[in-house]
Amino acid sequence: MTDLYERHRAVIPDWVALYYKQPIEITHGEGRHVWDADGNRYLDFFGGILTTMTAHALPEVTKAVSDQAGRLIHSSTLYLNRPMVELAERIAALSGIPDARVFFTTSGTEANDTALLLATGHRRSNQILAMRNSYHGRSFSAVSVTGNHAWSPTSLSPLQTLYVHGGVRSRGPFAQLSDAQFIEACVADLEDLLGHTHDVAALIAEPVQGVGGFTSPPDGLYAAFREVLDRHGILWISDEVQTGWGRTGEHFWGWQAHGRSGPPDILTFAKGIGNGMSVGGVVARAGIMNCLDANSISTFGGSPVTMAAGVANLSYLLEHDLQGNARRVGGLLIERLRGIAAGVPAVREVRGRGLMIGIELVRPGTDEADPQAAATVLEAAREGGLLIGKGGGHDTSVLRIAPPLSLTVAEAEEGALVLERALRRL
Structure with a gap:
């Protein structure tokens, strides 16, 4: 992977961002999961920036x-x-x-x-x-x-x-x-x-x-x-x-x-x-x-x-009424994340609708954005087998969660557990 990263840096502009200190190459996916070149499996909560809407490798598509x-x-x-x-x-x-x-x-x-x-x-x-x-x-x-x-x-x-x-x-x-x-x-x-x-x-x-x-x-x-x-x-x-x-x-x-x-x-x-x-x-x-x-x-x-x-x-x-699934599973997920956030002082707000959820991080006791905390959680989630995104207008301090709309309740809970562990590391 180091070799591909060096080749990337040699020919791709510096302003094309890569996630993670050690960037990953995603080689294939199925359903709500993807695999990297090292064989690691991840639950995908970002869907290629909200683009894999139904599922990876959906047979019909x-x-x-x-x-x-x-x-x-x-x-x-x-x-x-x-x-x-x-x-x-x-x-x-x-x-x-x-x-x-x-x-x-x-x-x-x-x-x-x-x-x-x-x-x-x-x-x-x-x-x-x-x-x-x-x-x-x-x-x-x-x-x-x-x-x-x-x-x-x-x-x-x-x-x-x-x-x-x-x-x-x-x-x-x-x-x-x-x-x-x-x-x-x-x-x-x-x-x-x-x-x-x-x-x-x-x-x-x-x-x-x-x-x-x-x-x-x-x-x-x-x-x-x-x-x-x-x-x-x-x-x-x-x-x-x-x-x-x-x-x-x-x-x-x-x-x-x-x-x-x-x-x-x-x-x-x-x-x-x-x-x-x-x-x-x-x-x-x-x-x-x-x-x-x-x-x-x-x-x-x-x-x-x-x-x-x-x-x-x-x-x-x-x-398959994936809009209805986004409403049901997304509603459960956002309430689960709000419950987790109640015990994490660095979380300012959990917000969103359906399967479009943001977790805003700040320095505890303030409204000051904390992009380093977001980067830390992003890395920790990846280590736990979960891919998420980040964004935000006050520096990049919001975790962005937007999985495929076919996400199951069990997968939502699995992702929430990984996020809980990642947030508690703050």
């Missing part, structure tokens, strides 16, 4: 990929593509957006980049509202609407971005308010901000902030924002790259927690729909999607192979 690859691997969007049309039809119906059109990309970054192109083109404005502590990808436009300095490497931008309060409930100037007062204060902040601008194109927001540490506002915030946005003609882009497909348990899309707002104007998705294949996309009503007045195609977006995987994966998800 691997067969769909194999069958399609045996027929045709690639054609581009210049030709009719049956798997792409089938998946688009299903996603359009599930999105809740009327008269929806779907454009497929190869990643969440590209999906958000496309959404920003559509919004600015439709509104003829390059002003964008974004949430503090947000993350929307690594392209030039996506980092310019990312409100987390750790993931935004340049201040140069093709967009004029203004940041709004509300993505983090338990920190910031409104943290001590009740939920209703918090929403009222954030709306007042938005109103005040718009009073100093003109012709804003869109608000882009994650219903649950992923890289930011699985933070979220009280339910209803984006519905309240939507009332303000609609008065100004401003579009709402819901970034569902991490929250989509039922991961939050209570809803199929994250925006549905803010239900009275209705569906967003533009919805972006990626990660879980391909179960590891490179699938992303944008959904918007026809009037917005068709606003571009130049030709466009996608060479790799909507690939026959990735679309076949998406159709099979979505079918499995719906037929």
